[in-house]
Amino acid sequence: MTAVEPVxxxxxxxxxxxxxxADLASGRHTGVVTRFxxxxxxYLHIGHAKSICLNFGVAAEFGGRCHLRFDDTNPVxxxxxxxxxxxxxxxxxxxxxxxxxxxxxxxxEQLYDWAEHLIHAGKAYVDDQSQEExxxxxxxxxxxxxxxxxxxxxVDENLDLFxxxxxGEFPNGARVLRAKIDMASGNINLRDPVLYRILxxxxxxxxxxxxxxxxxxxxxxxxxxxxxxxxxxxxxEFEDHRPLYDWFIDNLPVPSxxxxxxxxxxxxxxxxxxxxxxxxLVRDKLVSGWxxxxxxxxxxxxxxxxxxxxxxxxxxxxxxxxxxxxxxMGMFEFSVREVLNRTAERRMAVLRPLKVVIENYxxxxxxxxxxxxxxxxxxxxxxxxxxxREIYVERDDFxxxxxSKFYRLAVGREVRLRWAYFITCREVVKDxxxxxxxxxxxxDPQTRGGNAPDGRKVKATIHWVSAADSVPAxxxxxxxxxxxxxxxxxxxxxxxxxxxxxxxxxxxxxxxxADVPVGQAVQFERQGYFCPDPDQRPGALVFNRTIGxxxxxxxxxxxx
Numbered sequence: 012m013t014a015v016e017p018v019x020x021x022x023x024x025x026x027x028x029x030x031x032x033a034d035l036a037s038g039r040h041t042g043v044v045t046r047f048x049x050x051x052x053x054y055l056h057i058g059h060a061k062s063i064c065l066n067f068g069v070a071a072e073f074g075g076r077c078h079l080r081f082d083d084t085n086p087v088x089x090x091x092x093x094x095x096x097x098x099x100x101x102x103x104x105x106x107x108x109x110x111x112x113x114x115x116x117x118x119x120e121q122l123y124d125w126a127e128h129l130i131h132a133g134k135a136y137v138d139d140q141s142q143e144e145x146x147x148x149x150x151x152x153x154x155x156x157x158x159x160x161x162x163x164x165x166v167d168e169n170l171d172l173f174x175x176x177x178x179g180e181f182p183n184g185a186r187v188l189r190a191k192i193d194m195a196s197g198n199i200n201l202r203d204p205v206l207y208r209i210l211x212x213x214x215x216x217x218x219x220x221x222x223x224x225x226x227x228x229x230x231x232x233x234x235x236x237x238x239x240x241x242x243x244x245x246x247x248e249f250e251d252h253r254p255l256y257d258w259f260i261d262n263l264p265v266p267s268x269x270x271x272x273x274x275x276x277x278x279x280x281x282x283x284x285x286x287x288x289x290x291x292l293v294r295d296k297l298v299s300g301w302x303x304x305x306x307x308x309x310x311x312x313x314x315x316x317x318x319x320x321x322x323x324x325x326x327x328x329x330x331x332x333x334x335x336x337x338x339x340m341g342m343f344e345f346s347v348r349e350v351l352n353r354t355a356e357r358r359m360a361v362l363r364p365l366k367v368v369i370e371n372y373x374x375x376x377x378x379x380x381x382x383x384x385x386x387x388x389x390x391x392x393x394x395x396x397x398x399x400r401e402i403y404v405e406r407d408d409f410x411x412x413x414x415s416k417f418y419r420l421a422v423g424r425e426v427r428l429r430w431a432y433f434i435t436c437r438e439v440v441k442d443x444x445x446x447x448x449x450x451x452x453x454x455d456p457q458t459r460g461g462n463a464p465d466g467r468k469v470k471a472t473i474h475w476v477s478a479a480d481s482v483p484a485x486x487x488x489x490x491x492x493x494x495x496x497x498x499x500x501x502x503x504x505x506x507x508x509x510x511x512x513x514x515x516x517x518x519x520x521x522x523x524x525a526d527v528p529v530g531q532a533v534q535f536e537r538q539g540y541f542c543p544d545p546d547q548r549p550g551a552l553v554f555n556r557t558i559g560x561x562x563x564x565x566x567x568x569x570x571x
Contacts, residue, residue, distance in 0.1 A: 025331035027065065027272060031073055031242060040241045043075030047101065048231065051081050051215070052088035054301040054308040055100045057322070057343075058277040058284045064326035065274070066244055067106040078238055079108040082115045084230045086214040094215065096301070100309040104319050111238075115230045116216045118237055122225050123177065125233060125263045126188060126206055130169045134262055135206060136162055137172040138189050145187070149202050155195035156202040162191065176209055179222045183209050188223075192258060200255045204228055232256040236265035243269045246276035247335060275332045280340045281491040282307050285500050297507060298492070304544075304555050305492040305511050315489060316532040316542030316557030321350040340491070347558050351532055351540045356384040356391055358527075359429065359474045360520045360535040360554075362486055364403040366449045366478065369434060372400040377479065380459075382430040394523055398431050401478035403519045405537075408473045409450060411439060418470035420450065427472040429536060433458040474536045481519040484552035487544065488513040518554075525552060532557055 024032075034040045045066040049055060055063075070077035079101060083089050101108070115122075129135035138145065138161045150156035164172075173188055175181065188207040196202055206229045211222045235243045243256075250273045260268055277284065284307060292298045292306070301308050304315035312322065325346040329338055359382075377399035385391035404420065413421040420426055425435040438451035457464050461472070494508040527533055532542040539559035547553035 026333060027242070027244060027274060027331050028069060028072070030272060031069060034241070035073065042241070043070055043073040044078070044239050044241045045070045045075065045244060046078040046080050046235065046238065046240050048080045048082045048234070049097050050085070050088075050227070051083055051090065051093040051097060052085065053093060053286045053290055054096050054306075054310050056284050056286075056289065056307045056309065057279065057282070057312065058307075059100075060104060060309055060322045061277045061326045061329070062244070062246070063101055063104055063106060064323055065331060067101075068326075069242075069244075075241075076111060077106070077108060078111040078113055078240070080113040080115065080234060080238070082227060082231060082234070083214070083216060084115050084224050084227055086210060086212040086224065089215055091215050096310060100313075103313060104309070104322060113234070113238060114216060115225075115234050116214060118230070118234055119217065119221055119225070121237065122230055122233055123223075125265075126225070126229070127170065127173065128263060129190065129206070130166060130173060130188075132262070133166060134191050135188055136164050136169050136191055137176070138162075138187050138203075139185070142184060142187075145189075145205070149199060150194070152199070156199075158194050159189070159203065162203070173207075176207070176223050177221075179211070181209055183211055185209060190229075190258075192255075198251060198254055200228070200252050201258065204255060228252060228255055229259065232259050232269065232271070233263065233265060235269040236260060236263075236267050239267045240269040243271040245271060245273055247273045247333075248276070249273055273333075275335045277329070278335060278337045279307070279343065280337060280496040281493050281498070282340070283493065283498050283500050283503055288500050288503050292503075295504075297504065304487070304489050307492075313530065314544065315555050316530070316540060317347055318350050318354065318532065320354075321347040324350060337497070340496075344558055348540075348560075351534065351557065353387070355532045355534045355540055357382075357386070357534045357536050358521055358524050359396075359476055360484070360486070360518060360524065360538060360541070361403045361405050361474070361476050361481075362488075362515050362518045362535075362538065363406040364517065364519045365406040365409055365447065367402050367404050367434070367452055367475070368449060369400050369402070369452050369454050370437070371453045374400055376400070377477075380430050396430060396521060397477045397480050399477055399479050402428075402475045403478055403481065404450075404473055404475050408471075409436070409447065411447065419473055420471075425469050427458075427461050427469050429472055429474045430461060431459070431475065432456070432461070433463060433469060474538075476519045476521050478519075480522050482522055482525050482552060484518045484520045484524070484554055486515045486518045486541070486554045486556065488515060488556045520552065520554075524554075 047063050047066045067077040138159045148157040187205045189203045189205055192201045194202045205226050207223045210224050253271045256271045302310035302314045304311050325343050377397050379395045380398050381393050382396050383393050409420040410417050420436050422436050425433055427433055432454045434452045434454045436450050436452050439447055440449035442448045490511050491508050492511045493506050495506055498506045527543050529543045529545050532540050534540050540557040541554040544553040544555045
C-alpha cells in the first residue's frame with residue numbers, strides 16, 4: 012500500500028496579513044515596511060527561512076518593502092563571515108532588500124543619545140552591581156524584585172558615570188545602565204532591564220570606536236522606529252518583551268511608532284534549531300561546518316541540493332500561527348520531493364555496482380540508446396546511453412535466493428533494463444570468499460527500447476550503466492542528524508544518529524552526470540535526488556543525496 016502524502020493546501024489569509032490589511036483599510040498606515048533582523052552570530056537555519064518568507068512576502072503582497080537589518084550589538088559573537096552568509100542565504104531564497112540594508116551599529120550614536128535622554132528624564136541609572144547580583148535581585152515569577160542600592164542616584168551622577176563608561180574608564184562588567192521602570196512588575200522584562208553593558212571588544216563594523224554596547228531589547232525597537240517599520244514581526248519568545256518594546260517607544264522621542272506582532276516559530280521533528288546547539292556542533296567538529304548537508308542551516312540545505320523553491324513552498328504550506336507546534340519532517344520532505352520531481356532531470360547511477368556480462372552480446376560492439384530526460388517534460392529532450400556487453404547493475408537488484416515478493420534479478424529471472432533490453436540471469440560468479448562478484452546473463456535483441464514484440468511482460472525494471480563509459484564517483488548518503496524525532500537539546504551530542512552519513516565509493520554514473528553543475532539537483536532513477544558537492548574536482552565526482560524516493564521494497568522486506 013502506498014503511503015499517504017501530506018496534502019498541499021493554500022494557507023489563505025493569516026492573522027498577520029489580516030492585521031496589515033486592517034491597518035491599511037483604517038488609514039493607520041499608508042504603506043507597509045517590514046524587516047528581517049538577524050543577529051550575525053551564526054548561519055541562518057530553516058526557522059529563519061520561515062521568517063524571511065513571511066517578512067519579505069507580506070511586504071511584496073501589500074506593495075511595501077522589507078529591510079535587511081543586522082542587529083549587531085554583541086561584538087563578542089559576531090563575525091563578517093556570518094554577515095556575508097546571511098546576505099547570500101536571503102538572496103538565494105529569492106528575496107532582495109534593494110538599497111535597504113541596515114545595521115543597528117549604524118544607529119549607535121542615536122541610541123546613545125536616547126539613553127542620555129532617559130537619564131535626564133530620571134528613567135535610567137548606572138548600576139554598579141555585578142551581573143550575578145542583578146540576577147539575584149530580579150525576583151521570580153511569583154516574587155517581586157529588589158531595588159538596586161544605586162537606583163536613586165542623581166541625574167548628574169548617572170550622566171557622569173555613563174559618559175565615563177563610554178570613555179572606557181571602567182573594565183568589563185564594572186557597571187551597566189539600566190532603565191528605571193518597576194521592580195515589582197509581573198513582567199520580569201520590565202524590572203529595570205539593562206540598556207548598556209561595558210564590552211571592550213572589536214566590532215566587525217565600528218572597530219574599537221565603542222566599548223559600551225546597547226542590549227538587544229534597547230536597540231531593536233528603536234532601530235525599527237528609525238527605519239519607519241510599520242509591522243515588527245517576530246517569534247513568540249518575544250511576546251513577553253512587547254511591553255518593554257512599547258515602553259521604550261512611549262518614553263523616547265522616536266520618529267515613528269512601530270508595533271510588534273508575534274507568530275509561532277518553526278519546530279521540526281528530528282531537528283534542533285537552537286543557535287547554541289548549532290554553534291556547538293560546528294565548534295566541536297561533530298559536523299563538517301555550518302554548511303554540512305546534515306545541518307538545518309540554509310547553507311547546509313543548499314549544499315544538500317534542496318531548492319529554494321521548496322523552502323518557500325514549505326513556509327507557505329505550514330502557514331503562520333499564533334501557537335507553537337511541531338511540524339513533521341515528512342511535510343518538509345514532501346515539499347522537497349514535489350519541487351524536485353517536477354524540475355530535476357533523470358539520470359542513471361549505480362551506487363553499489365555488481366558487474367553483469369551479457370554473454371550473447373557481441374564482444375567489442377556497442378550501440379547508442381535513447382533515454383528521455385524527464386518523463387513529464389518533453390521540452391527537456393533526450394540523451395544518448397551507450398549499451399554494450401558489460402554493464403553494472405545495483406547489487407540490491409540481485410538476490411541469489413529470492414523471496415516470494417522479490418521480482419528483480421535472480422537466476423532464471425528475466426527483467427527489463429531501463430531504456431534498453433530484457434535480460435535473463437543465467438549464472439552467478441563468486442570469489443574465493445563466496446561473494447557474488449559477477450552475473451552472467453543473456454539478452455533478447457528483439458526487446459530493444461524495453462518492450463517485447465510477443466507481448467510478454469516482466470515484473471521488474473532495473474537501472475544500469477555501461478561498464479565501458481560510466482564514470483566513477485563518491486556518493487554521500489545523508490539521513491537525519493538526530494536519531495530521535497524529539498531530540499533533547501540538553502543532551503544533543505548523545506542523540507546524534509550514527510547513520511546520519513554514509514560515504515559510498517566506487518559508484519558508477521552515466522557520463523552525462525559529469526557535466527552537472529554544483530547546486531543543480533538530478534534524480535538518480537529509482538534512488539532519489541542528488542546534487543554535485545562543491546568538494547568535487549574534475550575526474551573526482553562527489554554527489555550528495557538530497558532526499559530519497561519512497562522505497563516500497565524496504566517496507567515489504569521489513570514486513571510492512
